[in-house]
Amino acid sequence: MTEFLELLRQLLIDPFGLLEALPVRQWITDAVNWIVGNFRDFFRTYVSPPVRGVMGFTQTTLGGIPPGLFLIGIFLIGWRAASWRVGLFSLIAFALVGFMGVWDALVVTLSLVATAVLFCMIIGLPLGILCSRSDRFANAMRPILDIMQTTPPFVYLVPAVMLFSIGNVPGLIATIIFAMPPMIRLTNLGIRQVRQEYIEAAVAFGSTPRQILWKVQFPLAMPTIMAGLNQTIMLALSMVVIAAIIGAGGLGLEVYAGLERLNIGQAFVGGIGIVLLAMVLDRITQGLGDKGPGQDRKQAP
Incomplete structure (x- = not known):
C-alpha cells in the first residue's frame, strides 16, 4: 500500500519523469529523411518543372508590361471588379510602390502570389467539391486541413528546401500547402x-448531377468561394514574404535584407509595399465576390 501511494504521489508531482520522453523529434527526422531519400528525384522531375514554368511565364508576362500600362490595367481591373474608387485606390497604391523604388520586387511578389493561388485553385476547388459530395471524404480531409492551416509557416521551409533546394520553387510549394485550406473549406461550405x-427545382426540370453542380450550386456558392479565394490570397501573400528566407525574392526579400542589415528604411519600404499589395488584392477579390450571382440571391427577399 505504501509503494502504491508513493507511485501515486510521483504521478501527481512529476508524471513525465516516470517514463522516458517519446522520441517524436527523431521519428519526424527519420520520416522526412526517408521521404527526401526516396522521393527527391520524383519531386524535382515531376513537381518542380510545372511550378517553375508557370512562375516563369507569369513573371515574364507581368514584368514585360510597361509600368504605365500596368497602372492603367490595375485601375480598370479594380473598377470593373468593385468600383471606380477601388480602381483609383489600386492605381495610387501601385504607383506609390513604384515611386518608393521597389516596382520590380512588387512584380515578383505578385507573380509568386498569382502562381501559388492558381495552383491552390486547381487543386483546392476539386477537393472542395469532393468534400461537399461525400461526408466521409470531408471528415477525412478535416484533420489534414487543420494540420496544413495551423502548422507554423517556418516549419514548411525545412522539408521544402531539402526536396527542392533554394529558390522560388520551394517557397511556392510551401506557400501552396499553407494557403490551400481556405479554398477547400469554403468551397465545401458554399456548395x-x-x-x-x-x-429540387433543377432535378424537377431534368438536370443531371453535373448540371446541378455547375449551373445551380456553383454559381450560388460563388460569394463563399470568393471569400475562400480572398483568404487564400492573403495567406499566400504572408507565406511568400516568409519564403524570402529561402530565396523566394520579391518584397519579402526587401524586408528580410533590411532586417539582416538593421536597415529600418529598407525593411519599412518592403513592408509598406506588402501592405498596399494586400489591400489592393483584398478589395478586388471582395468586389468580385459581392458582384457574384449568389450575392443577388442573398439580397433577394
Missing part, C-alpha cells in the same frame, strides 16, 4: 449551403 429547393 453545402445552397438551399435544397433550388436543387
